[in-house]
Amino acid sequence: MKKSKNISIILSKHKQKNNFSNIIMEKIIVGLGNPGKKYQKTRHNIGFRIIENFLKEKKDQIIKIQKKFDAEIVIVNNELQNFLAVKPLTFMNNSGIAVKKIVRHWKCAPQNIIVVHDEIDLPFGEIRVSKNASSAGHKGVQSIIDELKTQDFTRIRIGIYPKLKAKSQKPKVNAIDFVLENFSNQEEGELKDITKRAIEEINALLSSHS
Numbered sequence: 001m002k003k004s005k006n007i008s009i010i011l012s013k014h015k016q017k018n019n020f021s022n023i024i025m026e027k028i029i030v031g032l033g034n035p036g037k038k039y040q041k042t043r044h045n046i047g048f049r050i051i052e053n054f055l056k057e058k059k060d061q062i063i064k065i066q067k068k069f070d071a072e073i074v075i076v077n078n079e080l081q082n083f084l085a086v087k088p089l090t091f092m093n094n095s096g097i098a099v100k101k102i103v104r105h106w107k108c109a110p111q112n113i114i115v116v117h118d119e120i121d122l123p124f125g126e127i128r129v130s131k132n133a134s135s136a137g138h139k140g141v142q143s144i145i146d147e148l149k150t151q152d153f154t155r156i157r158i159g160i161y162p163k164l165k166a167k168s169q170k171p172k173v174n175a176i177d178f179v180l181e182n183f184s185n186q187e188e189g190e191l192k193d194i195t196k197r198a199i200e201e202i203n204a205l206l207s208s209h210s
Helices: 008-011 041-055 091-104 137-148 175-179 185-207
Strands: 027-031 062-068 071-077 084-086 113-123 127-131 154-161
Touching: 008 041, 008 154, 027 041, 027 091, 041 084, 041 113, 041 154, 041 175, 041 185, 071 113, 091 137, 113 127, 113 137, 113 175, 113 185, 127 185, 154 185
Parallel strands: 027 084, 027 113, 113 154
Antiparallel strands: 062 071, 071 084, 127 154
């Protein structure tokens, strides 16, 4: 089975001479996860995986990639707007440190931030868009709230909780261990559709001016 190319490899063909620091960024999309190969297929890294697949679809619109502000940052122009796609490299619980640096540098309002992350409070495969909501215990999201001093941003929440076999059943899981486990083989088989639907939500939000 052919391995998918790493984003850095895909983007290595793009010219990176300018620093683009003065470009206005209409939106910042942040995928949450943990850096490192050992975490790539874990449930907690679904945000990273969605951002990576989103960027593969946008590869012809990418104008720069850089590692800066404790993050991997990709600058994209889709002819209508400039936006950033970001993977914080601070580890999940400190995601807000990177996001704060990026928001300050590009002077982007929190309301224009879209955060994609796993959600243990939702059944596997369910996707919900939330705005101006509390973290509900998600430490990566809470870190962003703490650093930005606001929860007024948009979140695309990707459900990872085990599917119920019957309405009367509710699987018991240790949240800390569960999110750091790899997806099951059955779940991996469904991730392509889940990722597609998540990317559709990102594109819809990018097209929205709200």
